[in-house]
Amino acid sequence: MGSKTNPSVVARLKRKRRIRRKVHGTPERPRLTVYKSLKHIYAQIIDDTRGVTLAAASTLSPEFKALGPVEGKVGAAEKVGQIVAKKALDRGVTKVVFDRNGFIYHGRIRAVADGARAAGLEF
Incomplete structure (x- = not known):
């Protein structure tokens, strides 16, 4: 990381490293990362x-893209959560651990989690 790197990105990557020390995906509970x-x-x-x-x-x-127009970025994030959960359930995955990747659990990150939970994933 150079000195000209965005401080907020550096802070996020620091949080990401701290989270990833604890969050690890296993075959029984893979990691849902956003x-x-x-x-x-x-x-x-x-x-x-x-x-x-x-x-x-x-x-x-x-x-x-097949869903057509979606209402805003948060609505899009919720749909992405539902799509990834449906794909996981098709592969036989029902439980996951959530990795927010250093982002604050708010807005679009929370919408992905809510969409995945609504589609049937447990975490």
């Missing part, structure tokens, strides 16, 4: 013991 950029939101379910992504969804995925 990343948000200014325009898009991404969610994936990862088994860290094998290093495999079991399910993924984002605002760029074809399943999301």
